[in-house]
Amino acid sequence: MSDTYEEFWHTELSLTVGSWDLSLDLRHWVNDGLMAFFFFVVGLEIRREWDLGELRERRRIATPVVAALGGMIVPSLIYVAFTFGTSDVRGWGIVMGTDTAFALGVLALAGRRAGPRIRTFVLTLMVIDDIVALTVIALVYTDAVSFPALLVALGLFGVVLVMRWAQVQNGVAYFLVGSCLWIAMLASGVHPTIAGVALGLLATAYIPSREDLERLGTLWRMFREQPTPAIARAAEARVRNAVSPNERLQHLFNPWVSLLVVPIFALANAGVTFSTEVVSDAASSRITLGILFGLVVGKLVGITGATWLASRRWLGRFPLTLPWSQLVGAAAVSGIGFTVSLLIADISFDGVRLEDAKIGILAASVLASALSFVVFRLIPKLPERVSARGEDQIVPEIIDLADPVDPQRDHIRGSEDAPITLVEYSDFECEYCGQSEAVVRELLQAYGADLRYVFRHLPLREVHESAEFAAEAAEAAGVQGKFWEMHDLLFAHNDALTFLDMVDYAEDIGLDVDQFTRQLQSRAFAIRVARDVESADASDVPGTPTFFVNGHRYHGAYDLNALRAVIDREAREIARREAGRSSDH
Numbered sequence: 001m002s003d004t005y006e007e008f009w010h011t012e013l014s015l016t017v018g019s020w021d022l023s024l025d026l027r028h029w030v031n032d033g034l035m036a037f038f039f040f041v042v043g044l045e046i047r048r049e050w051d052l053g054e055l056r057e058r059r060r061i062a063t064p065v066v067a068a069l070g071g072m073i074v075p076s077l078i079y080v081a082f083t084f085g086t087s088d089v090r091g092w093g094i095v096m097g098t099d100t101a102f103a104l105g106v107l108a109l110a111g112r113r114a115g116p117r118i119r120t121f122v123l124t125l126m127v128i129d130d131i132v133a134l135t136v137i138a139l140v141y142t143d144a145v146s147f148p149a150l151l152v153a154l155g156l157f158g159v160v161l162v163m164r165w166a167q168v169q170n171g172v173a174y175f176l177v178g179s180c181l182w183i184a185m186l187a188s189g190v191h192p193t194i195a196g197v198a199l200g201l202l203a204t205a206y207i208p209s210r211e212d213l214e215r216l217g218t219l220w221r222m223f224r225e226q227p228t229p230a231i232a233r234a235a236e237a238r239v240r241n242a243v244s245p246n247e248r249l250q251h252l253f254n255p256w257v258s259l260l261v262v263p264i265f266a267l268a269n270a271g272v273t274f275s276t277e278v279v280s281d282a283a284s285s286r287i288t289l290g291i292l293f294g295l296v297v298g299k300l301v302g303i304t305g306a307t308w309l310a311s312r313r314w315l316g317r318f319p320l321t322l323p324w325s326q327l328v329g330a331a332a333v334s335g336i337g338f339t340v341s342l343l344i345a346d347i348s349f350d351g352v353r354l355e356d357a358k359i360g361i362l363a364a365s366v367l368a369s370a371l372s373f374v375v376f377r378l379i380p381k382l383p384e385r386v387s388a389r390g391e392d393q394i395v396p397e398i399i400d401l402a403d404p405v406d407p408q409r410d411h412i413r414g415s416e417d418a419p420i421t422l423v424e425y426s427d428f429e430c431e432y433c434g435q436s437e438a439v440v441r442e443l444l445q446a447y448g449a450d451l452r453y454v455f456r457h458l459p460l461r462e463v464h465e466s467a468e469f470a471a472e473a474a475e476a477a478g479v480q481g482k483f484w485e486m487h488d489l490l491f492a493h494n495d496a497l498t499f500l501d502m503v504d505y506a507e508d509i510g511l512d513v514d515q516f517t518r519q520l521q522s523r524a525f526a527i528r529v530a531r532d533v534e535s536a537d538a539s540d541v542p543g544t545p546t547f548f549v550n551g552h553r554y555h556g557a558y559d560l561n562a563l564r565a566v567i568d569r570e571a572r573e574i575a576r577r578e579a580g581r582s583s584d585h
């Protein structure tokens with residue numbers, strides 16, 4: 001069915017408005033049109049890493065940048081070595097990029113052998129890969145540039161910037177201007193997917209501020225009292241703006257890109273006629289061999305070699321983000337080119353040469369996946385002194401918790417010397433905090449001396465009228481050595497938090513009730529509660545419950561299995577580091 005397949009993707013599809021006509025075959029509608037959405041999501045991911053991820057500390061970028069450049073330069077040189085002296089050398093950009101989705105999928109299949117720091121490193125590496133690959137597409141794989149059309153595209157990009165400055169929220173307006181920008185880029189001769197990544201980079205990422213959430217709570221109360229269309233629209237706008245544009249757009253486009261755009265792109269571009277003759281020709285093709293060795297060998301050698309050079313004292317001794325054994329695994333998985341490689345192959349070649357390139361890309365993706373599985377299976381079997389080599393150069397992880405745990409001030413359950421610390425910002429009147437409290441109890445019982453739990457106050461006054469008063473009551477009980485007893489009662493009866501209820505609870509747990517009531521009435525512990533609120537603000541905590549595991553913000557469900565998976569992962573990482581240190585001695 002190969003002839004039918006090719007005929008289908010060469011079917012012309014035209015868009016005509018009056019005398020204006022845009023005509024492309026189906027494959028180019030996919031590669032130039034649908035893939036603009038793919039690269040739009042890539043731009044969103046790059047911006048999110050820049051605002052909230054590993055790239056938010058700019059000094060950490062040095063090592064991944066060097067590794068990424070090595071992982072692009074060495075594969076390109078290998079490809080050039082295979083095709084030197086022929087016109088096939090034009091395809092050197094095919095071996096530059098790494099397919100983010102497939103590489104992270106392989107890491108997910110590798111399971112616990114590929115820890116969170118490997119995933120973060122690979123993601124950072126691919127962000128840099130994508131930036132450079134897109135730049136190469138724009139500058140190198142553009143035969144003729146129409147400068148008038150390019151100026152129009154730049155003008156339209158300026159319109160988008162003005163719309164952002166004016167805080168235009170209408171998605172249809174952005175879609176229309178973005179579509180015109182895409183058409184202008186197509187007319188300019190520069191690959192139009194650049195328009196997608198450029199627009200994605202404009203979408204800022206941030207954690208919702210508590211001030212916005214408080215204003216939203218005020219609007220919600222107003223709407224309950226006066227359910228008018230005007231207040232409903234204001235509340236709707238406030239809800240939308242509380243979540244960053246980056247997160248909203250990723251939530252909207254990620255499923256479509258993952259489940260529709262990428263599969264259609266693969267269907268349109270990965271088709272190869274497999275026959276004895278075709279495979280035999282590809283096996284001896286310079287293009288196929290250059291791509292195969294470039295991606296599988298070049299990525300591995302380039303990333304590890306460049307990182308080794310960067311870590312030398314005479315080159316500045318940049319800090320590592322992974323021990324060497326894990327770095328090799330990350331470099332191996334980076335040999336999966338696929339999406340970006342197929343895109344550049346389609347730009348570079350046609351006919352038999354394109355078929356050879358596709359076979360090389362597919363074979364390299366399979367081999368790189370297999371190689372990475374082998375590496376990750378071997379890492380646990382290596383001697384500790386080998387697997388932990390490079391630990392002394394590893395840069396500390398970014399800590400999200402701004403205010404470190406202080407045993408003299410914080411309320412702690414569990415061993416103070418526990419290797420894993422779970423910090424929760426909570427609200428006694430919050431229903432979800434009450435549900436998570438039962439989960440925390442199970443975790444403390446399951447992990448014993450390996451886990452300590454720290455409770456911090458974050459009363460959401462705008463939605464929970466009694467929460468601040470309950471927090472002060474818990475502190476008043478804490479002065480008499482009964483903080484946790486009061487804590488448990490407040491969560492058990494979080495629908496009964498009046499002054500008289502507090503007095504009853506104080507009697508139940510055997511407090512000096514006169515002292516307790518005097519301190520409550522004088523608000524003696526308002527400053528203590530406010531200090532926890534300030535620490536929550538410093539850590540950008542938007543609401544409750546919010547958890548931190550060893551200083552790292554927890555994103556996910558508040559059920560036992562989800563939290564346990566994160567704690568288990570942290571425990572394995574600690575055990576590995578301890579084993580590395582003991583082997584050094």
